[in-house]
Amino acid sequence: MCMGRKMVNREGDDKYVVELKSLTPPTTCKGQVNGRGLTLAHRQGPCSPLAANRQSRNSKVIFRRDQSRVRSMNILGQPSMPTSGDYGENAQLPIRGATPGAGEYVVTIGLGTPKVDLTLIFDTSSDITWTQCEPCLSCYRQQDPMFDPSKSSTYSNPPCKESDCPYSIVYADGSQSNGYYVQDLLTLTPEYQFPDFIFGCSQNNSGDFGRTAGMLGLGQGGATFISHVASKFSNIFCYCIPGSESSNGYLLFGMEALSNCQTNNITPLIIDQNNPSFYFVNLVGIAFGNQKFSLSSQSPPPRTIIDSGTTITRLPPPIYSAIRSEFVRYMSSYPATKPASTLVNTCYDLRGQENVILPKMVLQFENTDVSLDPSAVVWRESDAQVCLAVAPSRRSSNLVIIGNVQQRNLKILYNIQDNKVEFGNGGCDA
DSSP, X not given: OOOOSOOOOSXXXXXXXXXXXXXXXXXSOOXXXXXXXXXXXXXXXXXXXXXXXXXOOOHXXXXXXXXXXXXXXXXXXXXXSOOOSOSSTTOOOOOEEEEOOOOSEEEXXXXXXXXXXXXXXXXXXOOOOXXXXXXXXXXXXXXXOOBOGGGOTTOBOOOOSSTTOEXXXXXXXXXXXXXXXXXXXXXXXXXXXXXXXXXXXXXXXXXXXXXXXXXXXXXXXXXXXXXXXXXXXXXXXXXXXXXXXXXXXXXXXXXXXXXXXXXXXXXXXXXXXXXXXSEEEOEEEEEETTEEEESTTSSSOOEEEEOSSOOSEEEOHHHHHHHHHHHHHHTTTSOEXXXXXXXXXXXXXXXXXXXXXXXXXXXXXXXXXXXXXXXXXXXXXXXXXXXXXXXXXXXXXXXXXXXXXXXXXXXXXXXXXXXXXXXXXXXXXX
């Protein structure tokens, strides 16, 4: 799956020619993306701030989390987290509900005074930001020191309609986080600090959060991180997911997001009141290799979510089958091999090859086309097992989910106040 340096055939519009050795990720981190907001890293990669997670990628675990998350997101008509008001003077707490499972990328923020640095899972489809807190009743092991609100000079209780201001979250994979709301100083960078930031102080947890300290919820509901920092950042943020677990990406806000990520490749952001956290867009078609496939001709046309926490993009079964057939045609000169999993099941043995030809993939949104990076096409287990990196959705689902593999090396700008999403190519270093 991972690509670093690549050699692309510029002569044809339908394919990439990639050096096979560029498919093999380095075992050490290639370095930081300097001077850009928050650093974004894969939680199992060599760039992870979680030393205990710096290990070989476990695809079975990733795919299991992915399937649970997608099952949750396919429950149509149910918001990922019911909200009942805004943070600030109009806060209506507590908030309780269900949300998709944990994602694969992490960022580090600071809470309290003195500041405690905490590594949180980055998730565009979750509403609530939370971290484990002392005193803890039932907590998993995390790498960072646990946040103790009683030791922070800027801690206070938020306005709440219940005296203890509880929250409870159940994730799709069965993980849970339970505790109470507090407010304290949030530090993103030395230049960007937010007093009285409201977040969950978790005291009772279970499930698969790795060694992270909790969750950074970047959904667009009324009680989210984005809404709380809107006064400085105008409901605008951008991220770039790196093309390899051995590289870093970034998460930017406000004017810094605009200056680094603004482009002319713009598609409308669609607001769904039944799913207020999700970022919906209109994907009308996909070009793959020499073929073009229309989603707007499906009956009914599927709805599309861009999601940082889903790994493998899900497509309607007829579209997936057509893309798989085109992939098989392009890969016909290489020997087929066993599936990496039931999710990623069209794989080839590329041992001994110097270069590999991959079909080019273009997502055709309303008003703009977005060419994907070569790293968006395949999932690499080893040279002996390189697989198509998309999967079919359930036949009962009418939802397309664009996962983080297909977002690799794209700068994606979310401008919530103007209801638009912008896409930039060139990678996280550009």
